Amino acid sequence: MSITADPTPDTSNGDHSVPADRPAIQIGGEAETIRVLTAALGQGALPDVYVCGGQLVHLSRVSGKAAGAAEHAHQAASGALPVQADPLTASSLAWLLAHHAYVYRDKFNKQTDQWEQVEASPTKAALSAVLSTRYWPDVRPLTGVVTSPVLRPDGTLLQTAGYDTPTGLYYAPNTAMPHIPAQPSxxxxxxxxxxxxxxxxxxxxxxxxxxxxxxxxxxxxxxxxxxxxxxxxxxxxxxxxxxxxxxxxxxxxxxxxxxxxxxxxxxxxxxxxxxxxxxxxxxxxxxxxxxxxxxxxxxxxxxxxxxxxxxxxxxxxxxxxxxxxxxxxxxxxxxxxxxxxxxxxxxxxxxxxxxxxxxxxxxxxxxxxxxxxxxxxxxxxxxxxxxxxxxxxxxxxxxxxxxxxxxxxxxxxxxxxxxxxxxxxxxxxxxxxxxxxxxxxADDENTEWTAFLAQWHELHGDQRLRSKVLCHSAEPQLIGDQLVDRWEGTFLTDDRDRILSPKSIGKLLTGHVGRWHGRHVLRSTLDKHANSLVFWVETSPEQAQPDHDHTSAADDQTALM
Incomplete structure (x- = not known):
C-alpha cells in the first residue's frame, strides 16, 4: 500500500477520474490503513493540518447567517478571527480525506476477473486510531493564530499572511495591512x-x-x-x-x-x-x-x-x-x-x-x-x-x-x-x-492586615502572645460605664463580622508570618514551655510611614479611581 501523486485507477468498469491535484492514498486492511494514513498526514497530504499540544488541528473558516461581503464586514467589525483551529475528529478527518485526497483500495472484480482501484473511506475505528497518537514529528506545529503582525523572537516582524515557520504562528489578517518598514523614518x-x-x-x-x-x-x-x-x-x-x-x-x-x-x-x-x-x-x-x-x-x-x-x-x-x-x-x-x-x-x-x-x-x-x-x-x-x-x-x-x-x-x-x-x-x-x-x-486584604498589625503593635508592642491571649484582648472591655473596643474595629473577623476563634486566628496568623503589611511584619516562634506558637509584631524604621488614625481605618479602603 502506498501514497502517490498520480494514481491510475482502472476505468474499464466505469469513470474513475481523479483530480490531478489530489494525492492518492492506497489503503488495505485495518492495521495497514492506520499506518498509511499516519504517514500521509506526516507528509502533508491534507491542507491546513497542524499539530498543537500533541493534537492534530485543522484551520477552517466558519460560515454564519450572513454571507459574502456582509459576513466579512461583520467579522471584521467584531474583531473576530477569520480562521480557527479545530481539533481533528474521525468525522472531520474523513471529510478532509474525501475532499482533498483520493483514497482507494484494490478490489477484485469477478465479472472482469481483474483487480480494480475503488475509491473508499477508512473505517471510523481506523480514523480514531490514527488520531489517538500525540506524537507527530513531521507535522508543522501551530502555536497560535494572529490577525495582526507580531514580533518574532529574532526581532523581525511577521507580516506575510499564512504559516510562519520560525514562530509556528499562522497570520490570518482580517484586512490587508500595508508593509511596515524594518527601519521606520x-x-x-x-x-x-x-x-x-x-x-x-x-x-x-x-x-x-x-x-x-x-x-x-x-x-x-x-x-x-x-x-x-x-x-x-x-x-x-x-x-x-x-x-x-x-x-x-x-x-x-x-x-x-x-x-x-x-x-x-x-x-x-x-x-x-x-x-x-x-x-x-x-x-x-x-x-x-x-x-x-x-x-x-x-x-x-x-x-x-x-x-x-x-x-x-x-x-x-x-x-x-x-x-x-x-x-x-x-x-x-x-x-x-x-x-x-x-x-x-x-x-x-x-x-x-x-x-x-x-x-x-x-x-x-x-x-x-x-x-x-x-x-x-x-x-x-x-x-x-x-x-x-x-x-x-x-x-x-x-x-x-x-x-x-x-x-x-x-x-x-x-x-x-x-x-x-x-x-x-x-x-x-x-x-x-x-x-x-x-x-x-486597592488590595482590600493588605489594607485590612496593615490596620490590624498597626493596632496590634500599638496595643502590645513587641510582646509575644499566644493566639488565645490575642483573641481575649479583642473582647470589649468595660471602662467606667462603657464597653470599649481597644482594637477600634481592626481585629480580624469572619464573614459574619465575628471575632475569630483562637484556633482560627492561629492558622491565619501562621500564613502571614514574615509578610510585610505597610511598615509592620508578623513574627512567630515556638514557646517550648507552653508547647505552642507565640506571635509578635515588629516595625521597620526604614519603612516607617505617618501613623494613621485607626478610628478611620475604613476610610483607607477607598475605592479605585
Missing amino acids: TQEVTDAREFVLGTLLRDFPFVAPADKANHIGLLVAPILRPYLGCLTPFGLISATTQSSGKTLLAEIPGYLYGRKHLVWRKGDDSELEKSITSALHSTAPVMLWDNLAEGTEVNSAVLAKLLTGPQWDARMLGSNGAGFEAANDRLWLATGNNIRLGGDMATRTALVRLDPNDPHPDQRDQTGFGIPHLDDWLKKPANRVTVLRHLLILVMDWINAGAPRSGHTMRQFTSWADAAGGFLAHHSIDGFLDNLEEMRE
Missing part, C-alpha cells in the same frame, strides 16, 4: 507617537501618566508576546463612574487583535474555571470581562493561578476525565467602576484608572475630540489598520534602537514589564507602573 516615528498620544488616547480621562503608560504597555503586549515569550499581567481598567470610557479603552486591543467577552460570576471559582476553559477554546488573543458590578472585589485563586501559569489545565480544581490543556498566551482584561482587588491579585495586575470629574460624562460634546465617536470609528477595518500601523512603527523603532529595557520588575511578569517599560521610555512616555502604591491601597 524619523518622520514616521514622530507621526506614530503623535497619533497614539495626541489623537487615539488624547480624550480619555486618565488619572495620572501611569494609567496612560500602563494602557499602552498592555496595548502592545500581543505584538511583543512572541518576541518576549512571556506572560502579561491582568489589565484592570477601573473608573469612578459610568460613561468614563473604560469599555472603549478595553475594546481598542480587542478590535485590533480579536477579542472574546467573558461573564464574571462573583465568588464562584468553579464557574470562572468553566468560563476560562471555554474562552481558551477560542483563538481570540484578548479576553475581556466587561463592566463588572460596581465595587466588585477581584479575588480569585483560579484567576491568580491562570495569570502566573504558562499553561491552563481545566482539572486544576480536581475535575475528573481527560480535562483540557491550553497555552496561556492571551491578554486578560477587566473593566468596572471602583473595582477592588483581593488576595494576591494586586501583584498580578496592571492598573489603568479613569476619572472624568464630570457629573454627566455621557453628555460630553465630542466635536473637539481627537477621534469623535471612537467606538464607531474603530469598527471600520481601515481605521484599525491605521492604529496598528502606528503601533508597529513605534515597536520597530524600539527594536532598531536595540530594544532597550527599563529595569522594571513585576513578579512573573518581569520580562513584559522590563521590555514594555523600555519601549515606553524610548518613546518618552513616562509613568509606567508608577501607580503601584494605588495598587496596594
Whole structure:
C-alpha cells in the first residue's frame, strides 16, 4: 500500500477520474490503513493540518447567517478571527480525506476477473486510531493564530499572511495591512507617537501618566508576546463612574487583535474555571470581562493561578476525565467602576484608572475630540489598520534602537514589564507602573492586615502572645460605664463580622508570618514551655510611614479611581 501523486485507477468498469491535484492514498486492511494514513498526514497530504499540544488541528473558516461581503464586514467589525483551529475528529478527518485526497483500495472484480482501484473511506475505528497518537514529528506545529503582525523572537516582524515557520504562528489578517518598514523614518516615528498620544488616547480621562503608560504597555503586549515569550499581567481598567470610557479603552486591543467577552460570576471559582476553559477554546488573543458590578472585589485563586501559569489545565480544581490543556498566551482584561482587588491579585495586575470629574460624562460634546465617536470609528477595518500601523512603527523603532529595557520588575511578569517599560521610555512616555502604591491601597486584604498589625503593635508592642491571649484582648472591655473596643474595629473577623476563634486566628496568623503589611511584619516562634506558637509584631524604621488614625481605618479602603 502506498501514497502517490498520480494514481491510475482502472476505468474499464466505469469513470474513475481523479483530480490531478489530489494525492492518492492506497489503503488495505485495518492495521495497514492506520499506518498509511499516519504517514500521509506526516507528509502533508491534507491542507491546513497542524499539530498543537500533541493534537492534530485543522484551520477552517466558519460560515454564519450572513454571507459574502456582509459576513466579512461583520467579522471584521467584531474583531473576530477569520480562521480557527479545530481539533481533528474521525468525522472531520474523513471529510478532509474525501475532499482533498483520493483514497482507494484494490478490489477484485469477478465479472472482469481483474483487480480494480475503488475509491473508499477508512473505517471510523481506523480514523480514531490514527488520531489517538500525540506524537507527530513531521507535522508543522501551530502555536497560535494572529490577525495582526507580531514580533518574532529574532526581532523581525511577521507580516506575510499564512504559516510562519520560525514562530509556528499562522497570520490570518482580517484586512490587508500595508508593509511596515524594518527601519521606520524619523518622520514616521514622530507621526506614530503623535497619533497614539495626541489623537487615539488624547480624550480619555486618565488619572495620572501611569494609567496612560500602563494602557499602552498592555496595548502592545500581543505584538511583543512572541518576541518576549512571556506572560502579561491582568489589565484592570477601573473608573469612578459610568460613561468614563473604560469599555472603549478595553475594546481598542480587542478590535485590533480579536477579542472574546467573558461573564464574571462573583465568588464562584468553579464557574470562572468553566468560563476560562471555554474562552481558551477560542483563538481570540484578548479576553475581556466587561463592566463588572460596581465595587466588585477581584479575588480569585483560579484567576491568580491562570495569570502566573504558562499553561491552563481545566482539572486544576480536581475535575475528573481527560480535562483540557491550553497555552496561556492571551491578554486578560477587566473593566468596572471602583473595582477592588483581593488576595494576591494586586501583584498580578496592571492598573489603568479613569476619572472624568464630570457629573454627566455621557453628555460630553465630542466635536473637539481627537477621534469623535471612537467606538464607531474603530469598527471600520481601515481605521484599525491605521492604529496598528502606528503601533508597529513605534515597536520597530524600539527594536532598531536595540530594544532597550527599563529595569522594571513585576513578579512573573518581569520580562513584559522590563521590555514594555523600555519601549515606553524610548518613546518618552513616562509613568509606567508608577501607580503601584494605588495598587496596594486597592488590595482590600493588605489594607485590612496593615490596620490590624498597626493596632496590634500599638496595643502590645513587641510582646509575644499566644493566639488565645490575642483573641481575649479583642473582647470589649468595660471602662467606667462603657464597653470599649481597644482594637477600634481592626481585629480580624469572619464573614459574619465575628471575632475569630483562637484556633482560627492561629492558622491565619501562621500564613502571614514574615509578610510585610505597610511598615509592620508578623513574627512567630515556638514557646517550648507552653508547647505552642507565640506571635509578635515588629516595625521597620526604614519603612516607617505617618501613623494613621485607626478610628478611620475604613476610610483607607477607598475605592479605585
